[in-house]
Amino acid sequence: MKIAIVTGASSGMGREFVKQISRLYTGLDEIWVIARRRERLTQLQEESMYPLRTLDGDITDPKFLEEFAYLLQATSPDVRMLVNAAGVGSNGTIADLAEINDRLQPEMVRLNCEALLEMTQKVLPYLSEKSRIINLASGAAFCPQPGFAVYAATKSFVLSFSRALGRELKKKKIYVTAVCSGPVATEFFASDTMKIVAWKKPFLADPNAVVRKALIDSGKRKKLSVYGGSMKLVRILTKILPIDFLVWIMGI
Ligand SMILES: NC(=O)C1=CN([C@@H]2O[C@H](COP(=O)(O)OP(=O)(O)OC[C@H]3O[C@@H](n4cnc5c(N)ncnc54)[C@H](OP(=O)(O)O)[C@@H]3O)[C@@H](O)[C@H]2O)C=CC1
Numbered sequence: 001m002k003i004a005i006v007t008g009a010s011s012g013m014g015r016e017f018v019k020q021i022s023r024l025y026t027g028l029d030e031i032w033v034i035a036r037r038r039e040r041l042t043q044l045q046e047e048s049m050y051p052l053r054t055l056d057g058d059i060t061d062p063k064f065l066e067e068f069a070y071l072l073q074a075t076s077p078d079v080r081m082l083v084n085a086a087g088v089g090s091n092g093t094i095a096d097l098a099e100i101n102d103r104l105q106p107e108m109v110r111l112n113c114e115a116l117l118e119m120t121q122k123v124l125p126y127l128s129e130k131s132r133i134i135n136l137a138s139g140a141a142f143c144p145q146p147g148f149a150v151y152a153a154t155k156s157f158v159l160s161f162s163r164a165l166g167r168e169l170k171k172k173k174i175y176v177t178a179v180c181s182g183p184v185a186t187e188f189f190a191s192d193t194m195k196i197v198a199w200k201k202p203f204l205a206d207p208n209a210v211v212r213k214a215l216i217d218s219g220k221r222k223k224l225s226v227y228g229g230s231m232k233l234v235r236i237l238t239k240i241l242p243i244d245f246l247v248w249i250m251g252i
């Protein structure tokens with residue numbers, strides 16, 4: 001059974017990946033969609049040409065991860081694509097966010113880094129030649145960001161992890177792409193602790209376009225998918241400017 005697996009499939013870019021994978025890829029038997037909001041995943045079936053297997057649960061929950069591992073073992077699928085899209089962010093200083101809720105930032109690390117690693121580890125034995133992993137990192141991975149510190153650090157983890165994993169899997173011809181986009185118009189910015197800052201608003205990208213580029217870049221076996229001219233420029237600047245200057249700019 002050939003499948004694709006998408007985490008964070010109930011909204012934003014994860015949802016868009018399911019729709020576009022369904023349109024662009026032939027030969028799949030199922031897409032496994034993962035998120036906590038079951039009704040959203042069920043509705044998604046209307047937008048997919050492939051049968052969806054709805055796995056509703058919290059990917060930071062060890063029980064969910066155990067059941068997921070058991071399902072993989074029981075069905076032994078040929079996973080053609082894994083998209084790790086589940087992720088959250090909060091902005092504010094580390095001290096302010098800790099005062100609001102001291103679990104907020106540790107849980108962000110647990111979801112954005114640990115759960116992504118756990119999902120990847122579990123799926124790895126079921127990936128075969130020419131299969132793909134797409135990890136949602138962010139342009140925030142390129143540089144430390146005072147006021148968005150833990151989120152940016154989690155995304156640096158995702159980028160670094162993706163690059164190294166891609167190298168490790170090269171011999172097996174399994175290709176890993178880290179998606180490093182700027183702000184994208186999704187529910188990501190709808191939470192009480194994640195407000196989009198004013199200067200980012202003009203740069204908000206359409207999730208449809210970011211995901212389309214990610215799938216094209218993954219098809220081209222690119223290690224990074226960077227959407228839009230402004231984010232490409234940011235990437236170059238973060239390579240050439242001194243780190244202290246960059247951190248100062250980001251903290252203004
Ligand atoms: N929006 C942006 O500007 C950018 C986002 N990114 C990254 O892209 C990824 C997708 O973000 P985006 O689509 O914008 O955000 P959304 O908020 O729209 O989607 C996040 C998804 O993650 C799922 N999710 C959250 N927590 C859990 C959990 N504990 N277990 C399982 N699923 C969970 C949510 O589903 P549910 O609540 O149903 O569980 C939802 O489907 C994230 O990793 C984000 O960091 C990268 C660059 C820019």
Ligand SMILES: CC(=O)[C@H](N)C(=O)O
Pocket residue numbers: 089137138139140181182183184188200
């Ligand atoms: C939320 C993101 O990841 C985005 N790149 C941003 O910096 O706003």
